[in-house]
Amino acid sequence: MSAESTERNAPTRYRVQPSIGLGVGIVIVYMAICFGIQLSSGIEYQDFFDTADNAYRTAVLSLAVCSVLLAAFVVWSRWDIMWRDPGRLAMSTLMRAILIMFVAAVVIRLAGLEWGDVPGDLLLAIACTSVLVGFAEEILFRGIFLRCMRTHGRPEGTAALWTAIAFGLFHLPNVFMGTGAAGLSQIVLAGLSGAVLYLWRRNYGYIIPAMIAHGLWDFSTFLEGNYGRDLVQVLTLLLTVAVAISALVVLIRLARNERNVVVTPHGVATVDAA
Template identity: 50%
Template sequence: MTITPHRRTGTPRGSRVRPTVAVGVTVAVVYTVVLSTIQQQSGIAYDEFFDSAYNAWRGPVLSLAIGSVLLVAFVAWARWDILWRDPERLPVPRLAFVLLGAFTVLVVVRASGIAYADIDTSLLVAVLCLGVLVGLSEELLFRGIFLRCMRNGHLSEGAAALWTATAFGLFHLPNVFLGTGPVGVVQVLLAGLSGIALYYFRVAGGAIVLAMVMHGLFDVTTFLSTDYGASWSTQVALPLQVVTWVLAGLVGLQLFRRARGYGVTSTGVVRMPTVGHPA
């Protein structure tokens, strides 16, 4: 990887608004408020989303469908570069590849243990649609829009990636008020760790599509294995999940240390100042 000297970038050519930290935070907050409001208005608690096909369609699927349309419309209007694909191949440490492998095995184990024949067809279709919409909307928002705003020529890649993971974790905080209770606070931390893995899925693939696919598969297998998973699958998946979280924490520390020396801009990878830089 060739690192060119650092230089700040202005508004990308052809874009209608400059991708800044303030814009990224605003889009994330507006999306979160819209999503939470629609789900709350449905009258269906978070832990009842998959009790029936009606609950799934009326609660999470509807809100995510509306949110996805809004995000795609914003992206089409903003016309930002390096949102869907990185400008060049970024470094992926070996430990990060181990993390991605553990994440993938976890998804496969969960998927293998689900009793698909016991699931109502309409509910299964709703959950699959949910997986597609989750992968599209949440990755487009965080590993797309938000990460692009962090990659504004002023932040290192380490800072951009870790702030994106933090925002992804905080995005799950409203679930506390939608029915998860105190468990939702733990979900915030675990989602933030998952965000590190999803960031590296994007980096390893060079594009956001791989992160979208893995995010959708992770959520689908998580939702279905809760009520339809075999006991052996649960017993294997639980320690795998713990290993994945620990690896994500270690990779996050490694990311903080190693990725603060460079930034990602539309012109490619640039060297960042090291004196007094936050990450």
């Protein structure tokens, strides 16, 4: 019996079954609500963290609303498997090296901040934003969307690739919120960072490490723009590029090498490639 038929026939306690259509639909609804709230503020994307008031009116408010809605959906749908993988997936040396470089970039960025120049109220607002973005976007992509992509015996390499692509495209509205052409490069970098966040989940088998990593990365990034030292910004840029290139290599390898690895609610399995 194939992985697809096994998953379809195995009993689950879900109120609604995961599917690609449902995953895409949830992402679209999330984007409409989140970016709708941010657009209604009249504040351009690059100004979100100029003041604490800007941050609360844009990022914090939108992410808080979406976090509540996503949490409510997960509880209602009974998608408990979203929080952890049913089995361990293999990690290569390059995958682990990417996580080490990721941590190094965050540490260097935080160490190089002019902390004394950061207003206390803005620091609190950015911290709230980082916690919320780590929670909401990881539930959405490395939780709900990844689970939907894993349905019907779909290879893990394919699921990882499309989850990264979806995370990159998720940042497309920023182009129309003031980032302009620079926002196009953000889409590519976001997609590759999504691959790294997938590795955080893959390495530990739980979504919580990905949430923490995502929150810390954004916390350091939001602060670096206005309060980072020039030399540190250059070093973290080089590390970020190295992480992005390595993540691209990993995505390609996963798409090629994990065509017969599937993750179902009942375990990780190796099946005959069709």
